[in-house]
Amino acid sequence: MNDFLIDLANHINYIAAIALFVIGLYTVLTHSNLLKKVIGINIMETAVFLFFVSIGFVNNGNSPIIDLGDLGKIYINPVPSSLILTGIVVAVSITAYSLSLIIRLYQAYGTMDLDEILAMRSEVNHD
Amino acid sequence: MIKHIPVLVQVSLLALAVLLPLLKKNKAAKSKLLTILLLAVSVAFLLISLIDVQQNGAFVYNFGNYESFIGIQYSINAFSTFMSFFVITLALIIMIFSTKDIDHEIAQSSISQYYTLVLILLFSMVGMIYTNDLFNMYVFMEILSLTSCAIISIKSKKENYLAALRYLVLNTIGSLSVLFGIALLYMVSGHLNMTMMNQSISMIWQLYPTNILIASGFMLTGFAIKAAVFPLHIWLPDAHSNAPTPSSALLSSLVVKIYVFAVYKLLFDVLGRNIIISLGIPTVITVFAAAGMLFGSIFAIGQKDIKRMLAYSSVAQIGYIFLGLSLMTEAGLAAGLFHVVSHGLMKTALFLSAGSIIYYRNKRDIRDLDGIGIEMPVTMVVFAIAALGMIGIPGTNGFMSKLYLSFAVLGAGQPLLLGVILLSSYLNAVYYLPIIISAFLKEPKSKNVTMQVEVLPFPMLFSLITIGFLCLLTGFYPTLVMNFITQAVNLFLS
Numbered sequence: 001m002n003d004f005l006i007d008l009a010n011h012i013n014y015i016a017a018i019a020l021f022v023i024g025l026y027t028v029l030t031h032s033n034l035l036k037k038v039i040g041i042n043i044m045e046t047a048v049f050l051f052f053v054s055i056g057f058v059n060n061g062n063s064p065i066i067d068l069g070d071l072g073k074i075y076i077n078p079v080p081s082s083l084i085l086t087g088i089v090v091a092v093s094i095t096a097y098s099l100s101l102i103i104r105l106y107q108a109y110g111t112m113d114l115d116e117i118l119a120m121r122s123e124v125n126h127d
Numbered sequence: 128m129i130k131h132i133p134v135l136v137q138v139s140l141l142a143l144a145v146l147l148p149l150l151k152k153n154k155a156a157k158s159k160l161l162t163i164l165l166l167a168v169s170v171a172f173l174l175i176s177l178i179d180v181q182q183n184g185a186f187v188y189n190f191g192n193y194e195s196f197i198g199i200q201y202s203i204n205a206f207s208t209f210m211s212f213f214v215i216t217l218a219l220i221i222m223i224f225s226t227k228d229i230d231h232e233i234a235q236s237s238i239s240q241y242y243t244l245v246l247i248l249l250f251s252m253v254g255m256i257y258t259n260d261l262f263n264m265y266v267f268m269e270i271l272s273l274t275s276c277a278i279i280s281i282k283s284k285k286e287n288y289l290a291a292l293r294y295l296v297l298n299t300i301g302s303l304s305v306l307f308g309i310a311l312l313y314m315v316s317g318h319l320n321m322t323m324m325n326q327s328i329s330m331i332w333q334l335y336p337t338n339i340l341i342a343s344g345f346m347l348t349g350f351a352i353k354a355a356v357f358p359l360h361i362w363l364p365d366a367h368s369n370a371p372t373p374s375s376a377l378l379s380s381l382v383v384k385i386y387v388f389a390v391y392k393l394l395f396d397v398l399g400r401n402i403i404i405s406l407g408i409p410t411v412i413t414v415f416a417a418a419g420m421l422f423g424s425i426f427a428i429g430q431k432d433i434k435r436m437l438a439y440s441s442v443a444q445i446g447y448i449f450l451g452l453s454l455m456t457e458a459g460l461a462a463g464l465f466h467v468v469s470h471g472l473m474k475t476a477l478f479l480s481a482g483s484i485i486y487y488r489n490k491r492d493i494r495d496l497d498g499i500g501i502e503m504p505v506t507m508v509v510f511a512i513a514a515l516g517m518i519g520i521p522g523t524n525g526f527m528s529k530l531y532l533s534f535a536v537l538g539a540g541q542p543l544l545l546g547v548i549l550l551s552s553y554l555n556a557v558y559y560l561p562i563i564i565s566a567f568l569k570e571p572k573s574k575n576v577t578m579q580v581e582v583l584p585f586p587m588l589f590s591l592i593t594i595g596f597l598c599l600l601t602g603f604y605p606t607l608v609m610n611f612i613t614q615a616v617n618l619f620l621s
Contacts, residue, residue, distance in 0.1 A: 021307070028296065037296055044303050052310045080313070083262050087306065090269040094299055097273060101280060101292045108285035117289065 013054040020047035032115040034102045038095060045091040049084045056080035130188060132176040133203055133211065136169045137253050144246035147239050155238040159226045162242045166219040166249075173215055177208040177611075185618070187259065187322075195320050202259040202322075206615035210388060211256045214381055217471055218249055221380075224479050224590035225373035227583075228486055232371035233282050241281055241371075248274040248377065252385050261309050261397065262319045264389060268305065272298040272353070275382050278374040279366055290365040297362045301352035308346030311338055312397070321396045332402050339398070340406050346393055347408070354386035356449060357419030360442045364426075367438035372482025375434060379441045379478060380471040387448055387467055391460075395619035400455060412453035417547045419446030424554035432491050433481045436558060437474065440517065443551060444470045450544065451532055458535035460616045461609065465531055468608050469516070469524035469601060476513035476594045480506045483587055493562060498571030500563075503581040505588060507566045509595035514559040516598055519552045524601040531605075 008015065020043055027040030056077035064078040102112060109117050143165050147158045185204030189195060201207075222245065229238055251270040258264050276298065280291035313319060315335050316327040332339055348359075355363040363383075367375050394403050403409065423443030430436035444466070451463025483506045484490055484499060500507040516525030529548060536544045583591075601608055 021303075025300070028300065034292065041296065041299050041303075044300070048303050048306050048310065051307065052313075055310060055314050079319075080310075083319075086262075086266060090266070093273060094269070094295070097276070098292060098295050098299075101288050101295070104280075104283075104288045105285065105292065108288065121286075121289075 013050060013057075017047045017051035017054065020044070020050065023047075032113050034105065034112045034114055037114075038098050038102070041098070042091070042095060045087070049087055049091075052080050052084050052087070129176060129179045130186065130203070132172050132179075133201060133208070133253070133257050134188065134190075136172055136211075136215075137250055137257075139165060139169070140246050140250040140253070144243045144250065147243045147246070150239065155230075155235060158239040158242040159222075162246065163219070163222055163226070165246075166215060166222060169215050170212070170219055173208065173212040176203070177212050180205060180208045188257075196318060196323060199263050200259040200320055200322075201257040203257065204615075204618055205611055206618055207257045209611040209615065211253045213468060213471070214252055214256065214385075215249065217381060217475060218245075218377065220590045220593055221373050221376045221475060221479070223586050224376075224482070225371075226586045228372055228482055228587060231486055237281055237283075241278065244274050244277050244281065245373075245377070248278065248382070252381060255385050256388055259321050259396075260319055261312070261321060261324065264392070265302070265306055265309060268353075268386075268389070269302055271382065271385065272302060275378055276366075278377070279370040281374075282369070282371050284369070286365075286369045290362075290369045294362045294366040297352055297359075301349040304345045304349035304352075308342040308344075308349065311342035311345065315339060315342070321392065324397050325399055328397070328402065329399055336406065339402065343393070343398060343403070343406065343408060347390065347412075350386045350390045350393070351415070354383050354390070354449075355442055355445055356415055357422055357442055357446060358415075360419070360423070360445075363442060364435055364438040367441065368432060368435040372434075372478060372485065375438075375482070376475045376478040379438065380474040383441065383445060384448075384467045384471060387445075387452075387463075390449075390452065391464075391619060394452075395460075400620060404455060409453045409455050412449055413544070416446045416449035416453055417544065419443060420450065420547055420551040421446075421554065424551055424558070428554065428558045430558075431493055433484070433493055433496075433562075434478070434491065436493065437477050437481060440477075440555070440558075441470075441474060443555070444474070444517075446551070447528070447532060447548075450548075451535060454535055454539040454541070456535060456539050457616055457620060458531070458538050460619060461612050462528060462531035462535045464612045464615060465605070465609060466528040468612075469528045469598075472594060472598050472601065473513040473516045473523075473525055476509050476591070476598055477517075479587075479591055479594060480510035480513070483581075483583055483591065486587070487581055487583060495572075496562060497565050497569040500566035501571055503583075505580060506583070506591060507563075509591045510566075511563045512595050512598050514563055516602065517559055518556045522599070522602050524598050524605065527602055527605040531609075 024040045024044030024047060028037050031037060058074055058076045061074045061076035064075040067073060106112055109120060111117060143161060150157050180203060188201040188203055190199045229241060233241060247270060251267040254267040255264055276291045276295045280287050312324060315338050316324045318324045318327060352359045367379050370378060420443050423439055423446060427436050427439035430439060448463045448466050451459045451466060487503060490496060512523060516523030519526045519529040533545055533548055
């Protein structure tokens with residue numbers, strides 16, 4: 001039991017990443033408010049970024065600035081962190097685009113609730 | 128020089144996309160002209176690159192001469208050169224059609240922006256075909272999903288905003304699953320270059336089978352959302368039917384297929400056939416593919432809007448492609464890739480002719496199409512060719528891809544799936560044949576209609592006739608396409 005808890009504590013960032021991913025997915029799928037859906041997507045993105053950055057971490061590792069004088073040093077892997085910088089840029093552009101779409105939808109329908117919008121559309125179709 | 132062609136084509140697409148917003152006078156007309164010219168030149172250069180790879184063999188292209196374990200790498204081989212040639216050629220035909228049609232669909236002020244978006248879309252598609260680096264593929268995929276939503280929402284109607292937002296939300300969930308899968312594979316292999324990933328995964332996969340299974344599950348789900356595999360297709364009908372006609376044709380015949388290529392690359396370039404088979408992935412794909420083939424067609428039967436019907440038909444056709452893929456045999460993979468090409472041609476023909484009907488007569492409802500074949504003979508002949516191809520009548524390319532697929536299914540020893548293919552073809556006939564029959568054999572509702580060639584603008588007629596001709600050409604001479612596809616399949620299975 002004790003070993004299990006220590007294992008759990010050592011992998012806490014992976015567990016947190018999975019938990020955040022599920023929370024985000026749940027928010028996207030269950031909330032009908034469009035803004036909350038976007039927030040859910042942002043939580044999912046953060047989860048994946050946390051997971052990706054955790055892969056590169058090395059216990060007792062130094063920041064990856066190579067010091068040729070000290071060959072015994074351990075460095076963390078810089079590749080995942082630099083990849084995630086690209087990922088953050090992508091996430092920002094998706095958020096910006098989806099928010100602008102939500103503004104246009106709000107102007108057209110006067111609401112941000114997906115269920116209400118769908119109800120309005122089906123009324124129009126029946127007329 | 129020849130080895131730089133793929134990169135130069137991509138860079139010039141991106142450069143023109145940046146330059147178009149800077150134009151001053153006559154923005155719309157100049158944007159159209161420049162886009163068409165650039166695409167025509169690109170087709171010529173990609174043909175040179177295709178011939179060069181046929182003669183001198185495949186090679187890898189390292190950006191900035193970085194070594195492959197840190198730099199980005201393009202693999203330029205029979206598969207990538209042929210498919211990028213196909214994508215740009217089809218895009219050129221669609222863009223020629225769009226020069227007249229787009230004026231009717233979107234505001235005059237946003238036409239130049241439309242071509243900017245299309246160029247970035249093509250840039251990312253070509254990139255996804257060539258790239259040999261998994262993270263690079265993710266970045267291109269995100270560019271692709273943003274631009275493909277943007278070419279829907281550019282038609283400023285409220286239905287389009289909703290369709291684009293739905294597409295965007297599901298697309299993003301798909302992208303994030305793919306990124307999660309990439310992270311898991313990176314954990315196992317320590318590389319992002321596909322060739323090097325394949326080397327390390329094939330050595331150590333027995334140590335981490337769960338890790339690889341979860342990774343491929345995440346990535347396949349992500350790609351399946353984007354490629355609209357049944358039951359993850361829910362975004363597709365709204366998105367493809369509300370978009371402007373050229374966008375519908377681009378999305379349905381090209382964008383969806385790019386994710387199919389991504390699945391091919393993931394399964395065969397990164398993981399390798401033996402690992403997939405021992406993890407039991409093909410069975411899962413077969414079930415979803417067969418379900419999609421049947422249900423996509425069943426949903427299409429109930430539709431009244433012609434573009435919506437075509438969109439549901441795409442769901443069924445994606446099922447054929449994944450069925451070929453799931454057989455894991457040489458013939459199956461070849462049949463899948465052949466159907467990518469033939470469905471691309473047929474769906475473009477169908478969407479362009481449906482777009483012409485909307486342009487010329489403003490009719491979208493299938494029940495209003497009585498006698499339309501007398502008013503618009505050329506459009507409806509092209510529509511009929513492609514629709515007969517979808518059903519699988521001999522002489523069209525759709526027949527050839529169904530023939531290849533049926534032989535592949537029998538070769539893999541699964542005759543039950545042949546029944547699914549036949550049933551799905553029958554269902555296709557149920558919703559395509561009534562349109563052809565009512566278009567040519569029923570009396571038009573208005574009496575004073577005389578038989579004459581419709582007065583469509585020349586570019587629209589030109590692309591309609593070209594695409595109809597290409598459908599017949601690949602139907603009568605399938606080896607034109609099949610030669611390249613056999614080489615591509617050998618690359619995937621080696």
